[in-house]
Amino acid sequence: xxxxxxxxxxxxxxxxxxxxxxxxxxxxxxxxxxxGGAWIAERLAxxxxxxxxxxxxxxxxxxxxxxxxxxxxxxxxxxxxxxVAGSTIVLIDDVLYTGRSVRAAINELFDFGRPERIELAVLxxxxxxxxxxxxxxxxxxxxxxxxxxxxxxxxxxxxLSLGVEPLSGVA
Amino acid sequence: MSRNPQLGRNGELVHLLxxxxxxAEVITHILDTAEPFASLGERDxxxxxxxxxxxxxxxxxxxxxxxxxxxxxxxxxxxxxxINLNIGASSTSKGETLLxxxxxxxxxxADMFVVRHSQSGAPHLIASHLTAMGRSHVHVVNAGDGRHAxxxxxxxxxxxxxxxxxxxxxxxxxxxxxxxxxxxxxxxxHGLTTMQTAQVRVIAPRTLVPAQMEALGVxxxxxxxxxxxxCDVVVMLRLQNERMKGALLPSPGEYFKNYGLTxxxxxxxxxxxxxMHPGPMNRGVEIDTPVADxxxxxxxxxxxxxxxxxxxxxxxxxxx
Numbered sequence: 001x002x003x004x005x006x007x008x009x010x011x012x013x014x015x016x017x018x019x020x021x022x023x024x025x026x027x028x029x030x031x032x033x034x035x036g037g038a039w040i041a042e043r044l045a046x047x048x049x050x051x052x053x054x055x056x057x058x059x060x061x062x063x064x065x066x067x068x069x070x071x072x073x074x075x076x077x078x079x080x081x082x083x084v085a086g087s088t089i090v091l092i093d094d095v096l097y098t099g100r101s102v103r104a105a106i107n108e109l110f111d112f113g114r115p116e117r118i119e120l121a122v123l124x125x126x127x128x129x130x131x132x133x134x135x136x137x138x139x140x141x142x143x144x145x146x147x148x149x150x151x152x153x154x155x156x157x158x159x160l161s162l163g164v165e166p167l168s169g170v171a
Numbered sequence: 172m173s174r175n176p177q178l179g180r181n182g183e184l185v186h187l188l189x190x191x192x193x194x195a196e197v198i199t200h201i202l203d204t205a206e207p208f209a210s211l212g213e214r215d216x217x218x219x220x221x222x223x224x225x226x227x228x229x230x231x232x233x234x235x236x237x238x239x240x241x242x243x244x245x246x247x248x249x250x251x252x253x254i255n256l257n258i259g260a261s262s263t264s265k266g267e268t269l270l271x272x273x274x275x276x277x278x279x280x281a282d283m284f285v286v287r288h289s290q291s292g293a294p295h296l297i298a299s300h301l302t303a304m305g306r307s308h309v310h311v312v313n314a315g316d317g318r319h320a321x322x323x324x325x326x327x328x329x330x331x332x333x334x335x336x337x338x339x340x341x342x343x344x345x346x347x348x349x350x351x352x353x354x355x356x357x358x359x360x361h362g363l364t365t366m367q368t369a370q371v372r373v374i375a376p377r378t379l380v381p382a383q384m385e386a387l388g389v390x391x392x393x394x395x396x397x398x399x400x401x402c403d404v405v406v407m408l409r410l411q412n413e414r415m416k417g418a419l420l421p422s423p424g425e426y427f428k429n430y431g432l433t434x435x436x437x438x439x440x441x442x443x444x445x446x447m448h449p450g451p452m453n454r455g456v457e458i459d460t461p462v463a464d465x466x467x468x469x470x471x472x473x474x475x476x477x478x479x480x481x482x483x484x485x486x487x488x489x490x491x
Contacts, residue, residue: 071490111215
């Protein structure tokens with residue numbers, strides 16, 4: 001069941017590349033938020049010219065819903081193979097919704113050092129913010145019912161696609 | 172119908188009291204959760220905010236340096252506030268009961284108790300008391316009780332074995348020494364059998380093996396050379412002099428000759444066998460210095476892994 005409003009993931013990615021290419025600093029590090037954001041960060045690093053160190057972040061330990069939903073097993077290992085202090089970082093996520101994951105990711109980045117600047121790139125912005133956070137770059141903007149969650153998946157060939165499923169727990 | 176008192180209604184870990192009866196999936200969940208915590212040392216700020224604002228009380232009714240310190244570090248890396256109480260030297264010596272002490276600390280808004288006690292069952296008693304008093308949001312972690320259990324030591328031993336050997340199912344693990352007095356051995360044996368370790372051997376003189384050891388599913392060897400043959404993992408236990416009552420052993424020298432781990436005895440195990448020890452070590456009593464400091468010794472990594480494992484336990488129970 002795909003609402004007519006949901007964009008094609010590969011087209012949204014191409015649009016995101018076009019928005020970032022002229023604007024993003026040539027040495028900005030790309031940091032993907034697990035798991036969907038990590039896939040997008042890899043694709044962006046391959047398609048946007050410049051020297052972009054690639055990092056990954058798992059925000060499990062920084063989420064504000066820990067007391068509500070506990071700790072997921074198998075948190076991925078945050079890996080930032082560059083000096084965070086003084087760096088320009090583009091945080092990358094698949095879907096921007098409440099803004100809580102981004103808040104958690106920013107907090108985690110600061111525990112590695114003091115970045116010079118942090119920008120935010122997302123494949124899809126679905127509105128519904130609960131925090132004063134906005135995307136610097138967005139591939140597409142969509143409206144989806146509040147009780148649905150947008151889910152990014154990747155097939156074995158690496159092609160991305162978007163779908164929806166009922167929202168479970170806190171976004 | 173009695174439920175496992177450390178598990179909640181949905182099988183989630185609420186307290187950690189013993190590894191006995193703890194399902195394999197709960198153990199695996201703890202070990203998996205510990206893995207990313209092990210790399211926290213690479214950060215500028217070696218902390219995560221999971222337990223920010225929580226008060227963890229270290230209740231040590233019995234001496235410990237390593238366990239208390241690593242619990243303290245684990246709680247602090249999770250951003251909890253840690254209060255260390257050396258109870259032996261305070262209220263109980265003035266006559267306060269264990270449960271009165273607990274009630275007083277609850278009145279100070281404790282969120283978690285890490286308990287070490289010389290009496291087996293003390294952490295269990297505290298956990299039942301908290302439930303009876305309607306304080307089910309307060310959690311208990313056993314840091315060693317009498318001869319009964321030392322579950323976080325058992326878990327860090329399992330973590331170490333999994334780290335170096337990957338899968339338990341093909342392994343032969345030998346536990347050598349004073350099994351009679353060892354809660355470490357008991358917890359590790361329960362953990363290893365739950366994780367379907369191929370063979371667990373206990374190597375000790377007859378006087379240091381508890382009765383009915385075989386009922387736990389282990390093979391008992393009184394001859395160290397026979398027992399060490401083809402092992403993948405050798406876990407040495409400390410000779411607990413302070414717990415020795417009566418003439419259980421002829422002399423430390425005699426013990427070292429028969430059971431002390433030397434290079435010559437270790438050569439009987441597999442060439443890639445690892446050597447573990449929960450500490451503190453008695454060099455020249457249960458383990459020879461060249462083995463303790465040798466290439467196959469993982470005794471110091473055990474200590475480091477212990478912090479990550481305790482972080483996993485604290486963060487899992489705190490959320491349930």
